[in-house]
Amino acid sequence: xxxxxxxxxxxxxxxxxxxxxxxxxxxxxxxxxxxxxxxxxxxxxxxxxxxxxxxxxxxxxxxxxxxxxxxxxxxxxxxxxxxxxxxxxxxxxxxxxxxxxxxxxxxxxxxxxxxxxxxxxxxxxxxxxxxxxxxxxxxxxxxxxxxxxxxxxxxxxxxxxxxxxxxxxxxxxxxxxxxxxxxxxxxxxxxxxxxxxxxxxxxxxxxxxxxxxxxxxxxxxxxxxxxxxxxxxxxxxxxxxxxxxxxxxxxxxxxxxxxxxxxxxxxxxxxxxxxxxxxxxxxxxxxxxxxxxxxxxxxxxxxxxxxxxxxxxxxxxxxxxxxxxxxxxxxxxxxxxxxxxxxxxxxxxxxxxxxxxxxxxxxxxxxxxxxxxxxxxxxxxxxxxxxxxxxxxxxxxxxxxxxxxxxxxxxxxxxxxxxxxxx
Ligand code: AMP
Numbered sequence: 001x002x003x004x005x006x007x008x009x010x011x012x013x014x015x016x017x018x019x020x021x022x023x024x025x026x027x028x029x030x031x032x033x034x035x036x037x038x039x040x041x042x043x044x045x046x047x048x049x050x051x052x053x054x055x056x057x058x059x060x061x062x063x064x065x066x067x068x069x070x071x072x073x074x075x076x077x078x079x080x081x082x083x084x085x086x087x088x089x090x091x092x093x094x095x096x097x098x099x100x101x102x103x104x105x106x107x108x109x110x111x112x113x114x115x116x117x118x119x120x121x122x123x124x125x126x127x128x129x130x131x132x133x134x135x136x137x138x139x140x141x142x143x144x145x146x147x148x149x150x151x152x153x154x155x156x157x158x159x160x161x162x163x164x165x166x167x168x169x170x171x172x173x174x175x176x177x178x179x180x181x182x183x184x185x186x187x188x189x190x191x192x193x194x195x196x197x198x199x200x201x202x203x204x205x206x207x208x209x210x211x212x213x214x215x216x217x218x219x220x221x222x223x224x225x226x227x228x229x230x231x232x233x234x235x236x237x238x239x240x241x242x243x244x245x246x247x248x249x250x251x252x253x254x255x256x257x258x259x260x261x262x263x264x265x266x267x268x269x270x271x272x273x274x275x276x277x278x279x280x281x282x283x284x285x286x287x288x289x290x291x292x293x294x295x296x297x298x299x300x301x302x303x304x305x306x307x308x309x310x311x312x313x314x315x316x317x318x319x320x321x322x323x324x325x326x327x328x329x330x331x332x333x334x335x336x337x338x339x340x341x342x343x344x345x346x347x348x349x350x351x352x353x354x355x356x357x358x359x360x361x362x363x364x365x366x367x368x369x370x371x372x373x374x375x376x377x378x379x380x381x382x383x384x385x386x387x388x389x390x391x392x393x394x395x396x397x398x399x400x401x402x403x404x405x406x407x408x409x410x411x412x413x414x415x416x417x418x419x420x421x422x423x
Contacts, residue, residue: 011099025050027208046186072123073147131167226377227348270296317345349380
């Protein structure tokens, strides 16, 4: 199938070919036609599948085919859970609309609102936003959503995880009842289905899994190690393996900073990305990592959500997550698009129960290695570590609720099973 055969306008085809895309991805093939036909769409797709173009291209097509009056009310709203995702989606909107007479803007918190407000006052057709700043500007009368024709809810599952349900409901109330709705989510829990039921009108359901759909396709390994020796071990692994692009997960912001400092001291370029960093610092860290200037990106789970980091060869869990599903999200960042990936977990005695929960969820025993000089401490307590800062608002999995689906890592069907278990 070609992009031409999907019926997209010449201006969009030009932008697509400028991006270098030749064939629509499965989610684009499935989602673009019903969106162009004006249907509501419920799509099961995660980052890495090409979902952003899946909703952006037809949305831009519809808006540009039906131009409206000059003063440009907001006609399409794309709501995303995180600032990074909003910035990424906006970058896509900009690129795809390069040859169209449409204006777009992005708004999110953590930065000065004045320039955002000024842009909006000049009139924008497409607005990409995170819920907090959107409601803020709305309450100040700077934004009106009364003329929205197309509403996109991106990464709906993350939205709920991050506690945005109320905000979403408020946003929906401020839009016209008659509009087209597109909802994207990687997982389908009961809560997501309920939300979809409330927003969507007879939706067409589409589903796409990334090429690399199973956890088995990712080589996974556990290093048992004494807690105090983890930093030494991770530095040794990265140095000995001469790894160039490594995403390291840490449970806490403080831990991420500390680890980052130690890496830098030992000569490894590293940057941390977490909720306490300013937007500018986060963008800079991510750009440095993507360009290869920064070898190691140390991230917390929430900060890493939705980041588009293509073809990552190595993911290291410096600490295991206490929510098993987060393990699956984390390792899903390696081995994208069929490329080989490696996911390594450094596990100390106090993380034993987390490891057990993860192995239950993915229905797989992970191979264990011990590196000489970095042995686990035989006398250490196996009492679980306390939850880290910033995680208190999330429910840990019920540890009795083991999973049994082999593909639980990346197939949408099994992912929905996973998140249902979280309830
Ligand atoms: P997304 O899932 O929207 O975050 O997209 C993941 C990555 O795939 C991004 O880097 C996109 O630029 C890229 N991409 C999207 N659609 C296509 C396509 N049809 N062909 C090749 N790459 C694509």
